[in-house]
Amino acid sequence: MARSIRPDMFSMNRRRMLARTAGAGLAAGAFGRGVFARDGIDVSRWSPEYIRTIADTIEVDTAAECAKVVPLDYEGRLTYWYVGENEASSEIEKEMERAFFAAFHDTYPNITIDKLNLGYNDMATKLRTAALGRAAPTVVRLMLLWGCEFAAKGQLMEFAPEDVGHSSDDFWPNAMKSCRWKGTNYGVPTNNETMALIWNADIFAEAGLPPEEPPATWDDLVAYSNQIKQKTGKNGYGLVARVNAGNTPYRFMPMAWAQGGGALDEAEPQPGYETIYIDNAGTKKAVQDCYDMYVRDKSVPVSALTNTNNENMDPFTSGNLAMMISHPSTYAAIVDRAKKATGADKAIAERVVESMRYGLIPEGAERRAVVFGGWNAHIFKPDYVDGEHDLDAARAFVAFMTGPEWSIKLAWAQSNPGNLRGFKTRWMKERLEQIKFLDVTTSMLPSGIPFPVIPESTEIMNVIVPDMLQNALTEKMTVDEACEDAARRVEELLGGI
Amino acid sequence: MATAAPVNANRVDPRRYRELNVLQRMYRCRADYLYVLPSLGVMFLVIGYPIYYTVYLSFFNTPPSLSMDEKSFAGIENYSRILASSRFHEVTWNTTIWTFASTFFAFVLGFGAALVLNREFPGRAVTRGVLLVPFVISAVAASYVWRWIYHSDFGVLGALAVQMGFSDTPLNFLDSIDYALPSLIVVNVWKEFPFAMLLMLAGLQTVPDQLLRAATVDGASVWQRFWHVTVPHLKGVILITVLLLFVQNINHFTIPWVMTGGGPAGASDIWITQIYQIAFGRIRFGLASAYSVILFAVMIVIGYFYVKALAFGDERPNA
Structure with missing residues (x-):
């Protein structure tokens, strides 16, 4: 069975306790009203017009939010596998990916990332093999269809948005469902797509x-x-x-x-x-x-x-x-x-x-109908990771990646940021002006159906x-x-x- | 004065040595075994253990929803399921065609090229270099290039066929259940005939020139010299080349996987791609292990013939 990371994660030291309190407070403040209410999200309201009205209504300080989860001077190292830019990616996507790693380095200069960009059709196979050989990365970003298998096998850590300073209500319900196996959460959505x-x-x-x-x-x-x-x-x-x-x-x-x-x-x-x-x-x-x-x-x-x-x-x-x-x-x-x-x-x-x-x-x-697609960030259990398993470095990285700023920037040319607060930032407004047809794919959201959440x-x-x-x-x-x-x-x- | 026990069989009377049983012989040769012990240890670790674990795993059910620690014992169920499935027969048929056709054409083409290159002619070195190009190109890169050459909508071959009036529409190579496997065999033969060429060329250079000249003096025609002098002399090399090609082909993965993924509808699925698909596409390591054990048994039989072929080469006088 999957082992919970929460007891040891937050009983280790005072900084973590403070981080959790601050994260919960932040979440409560940000999501206490309207469609972001804790009782769920009414996707039928997510029309192109609605999205335009909420864009550029909040200011986000990513570094300050991350600091509440893991101090910015934290020294550590992590391995990260993801499906990133490839020959078919647009220049915007390539630029955003480069900017993301540069911004993380600026925010956490003492955390080193050993990253590996794998092809879409290779990721699941290579990760399975790596996990079997106990050489998986600490953090992995997986298409939402894939994570369930690793969770069912007990290879992923129990891990929820609350562990990185967000609230589960910040994310689409269907996206959260894809991170869950037998009622337990094993990941945080990074971005969600409808075509x-x-x-x-x-x-x-x-x-x-x-x-x-x-x-x-x-x-x-x-x-x-x-x-x-x-x-x-x-x-x-x-x-x-x-x-x-x-x-x-x-x-x-x-x-x-x-x-x-x-x-x-x-x-x-x-x-x-x-x-x-x-x-x-x-x-x-x-x-x-x-x-x-x-x-x-x-x-x-x-x-x-x-x-x-x-x-x-x-x-x-x-x-x-x-x-x-x-x-x-x-x-x-x-x-x-x-x-x-x-x-x-x-x-x-x-x-x-x-x-x-x-x-x-x-x-x-x-x-x-359309596939409710998307990607989630997961953390592997130490037993399955090659080398050192630095949980705080992983949390800092996931907090940074799934925050409102980078969840929207990394999904710049895709459909939607995983973190719904991203829709309220100024970057969303920029995106709406820059990315043609974004409103059409957003209009497909109410028709989104996720693949079966089974291994x-x-x-x-x-x-x-x-x-x-x-x-x-x-x-x-x-x-x-x-x-x-x-x-x-x-x-x-x-x-x- | 007591004499030390012989440690080398060569020092013992051969007749007495032959009367000893295996253990006694091994004891007499213990120093030799000590020398090869480190190699045997490494081989046990990197070959023996994986074989043992694959055989062991082949008796377990490993559904994708369970970790390997939770696998359940299934007895011979994996084997009976494989042998009873129609897909196995289809894949076995594909593997047979793939292996025999690739081996045959690669050998014939390689031998032919070797015969040409064994003669002196201007530009021989350049020709030899050019013919080696397919062999040195990465199989993945070659597969991608060929995939585009064959592409059913924009492929060069299809466009040429239309331009030259052979067809109204581009030819369908890889998306047809009838032509996918033959198309892959062509790529495979192109890729590996230089291997056969190299081995055969090396063999041809050992054929004594005086024998060929003597045959010429005796009035033998070119064909007679080839059939009665060259081929008998190359029997060992031919056998080993064919066996190596056979093993290489039965285990070949890259070209079918990259070019068609075993498709369409399993038309180019061979044992090795099927094993990969079962293990990593369907996450059934138990079933894939059973498949691998069956393939291993086939390989053991081929290995036996390979060893016999090597021994045949050793036993021949002047080999």
Whole structure:
């Protein structure tokens, strides 16, 4: 069983006791009113207008807040693994990441971080292996689907926002749920994401579609994709169905949930994660839609089976792909690509930037849905960490990272800061002015559904769901057979086989 | 005066030595064993223990929700599940095709290249260097390059096929269940034929020139010289090269994993990618261990033939 860090964390010395008191006081002061009340957050109020009204309404002194958790002159060392900037990141994201580490060094000059930036598709595997070999890092930032597995195995420390001077009410309820296993908290949310539908208005116009109106339903999207292919010869929708890549479930599950499907009952108001939905009519309809686009209409890239969404960026930038589901950061990334393009390519890319539009992800028969995504910071137990386990250095780092300032800056081009106080800072106002289409992805928040918070989620989402899609799209199985095969595998998995 | 016990078998009458049992022989050779003891110790630690632990783990159920300390004993259930699953048969078939086709084509191409390079011609050194390039390129880098060459929408090969009028649309290599595995085999052969070429070239340089000249004087044709002089002389090298390629291929992970991840729909999934997927994608270390033990048993059989091949080389006169 997981061991609580709280008794020894706060009984060690007076500084920690003071820090806890100050942190609790700060939280109580900051969240005692409106939507930040302790009885939870009403996500339906989070409209683009509401977000604009609360931006730039509080001043934040990050160093002062962190000092209340761990003194700024603290000397220590920690190892930190994260999925950071990569070749597909925009310049803004790269700059923010550099600025984050520089700012932490300025705030805590005596804490050394041994950091490791891992690829998205490598992180979970490498961390599992490292934890088995008792060589895990002290702090890790994980996609919210992954943390549960490590918590269930007893490898993570019990750890809540209160341990780093925040309040759990500072964070989205769905985000907090993703940090919890069997009622115990094992992490602090860093940022939360909902994606949107991006389309190229020029291609829509060329195909005879209304350029400013995205497809309202998934049926419309399938029809739009086909019409685009027929009329322009270009690919309509950027389908992604690669195995072992997080991009696949992030784009397929909203289709399934929209039609009343799912992997389990995660889209229901009170999910129990015990009922299998992967072979119900809703999921079959979503797989059928994919099949229709890939096999029947041939209106999506042939390479969808080996592509991640990164491979959709270039065809979109070159005006050869009309629609895809992605983050607001995609706009910044495509602007960067357009800047780097040369000759005739540059003119095309600049035209694509101008004709880029963001809209809500289509609705299905049951609902509009999007993955409530995001990342959480976790601390490994000393037994699983390679070398010294400096808990105070880890707390200082997590307090700094998940505070209002850096939770918003590190999510600059993404959807949302994990810490809701970030929305009230001046940086949010800057962001709203600088990041185009941010309001659209924020509008998707009420439709956000988190993946099942069970250790088996990784296998279901990264292996079983993509396998099901590949079985259907390659016609190795019919749609019904593919869904039933997936259901059998999920059943075995939940049965502990 | 008492004489010291012989520590070297060579000092004993060979006939008497042969009559001793294994333990007695070992005792007589104890000094030799002492010399190799440190190596044996290291081998036990880095090879023996992992093998033991893998076999041990293969009898346990290790679901992703439990830590390794909480694993439950499952007997031979992991083995029976693997052997009964249709996926195992599919993966075994893929592994067989992958291993035999890669080995065969890499060897034939490598041997052919070695025969060419064994002759004097202008630019031989440069050609040899160029042919070695695939071998020295990192497998990961090569896989990424080939992935883009094969790309079903923007690949160079597909674009060339369209431009030359062979096809109306770019060819589908990696996203097709029919062509994914053959496409990977082509990359693998390209990557490893220089290895076969190097070994065969070394072998060819040991073929006595006077034998070939004598055969020429006797009126043997080029083919007869190759078949009746060169090949018999290279039997040992050929056997070892083929076995090494075979082992290398059956264990090859990088190219299939990076290029297709075993997909689409398992069409290019081979044993080693399947083991990796079960262990690290599905977090079933017990099941993956059972799979590994099965693969290990196959490797033991191949290892036996490899040792026999080495012994064959040693026993041959003038080898």
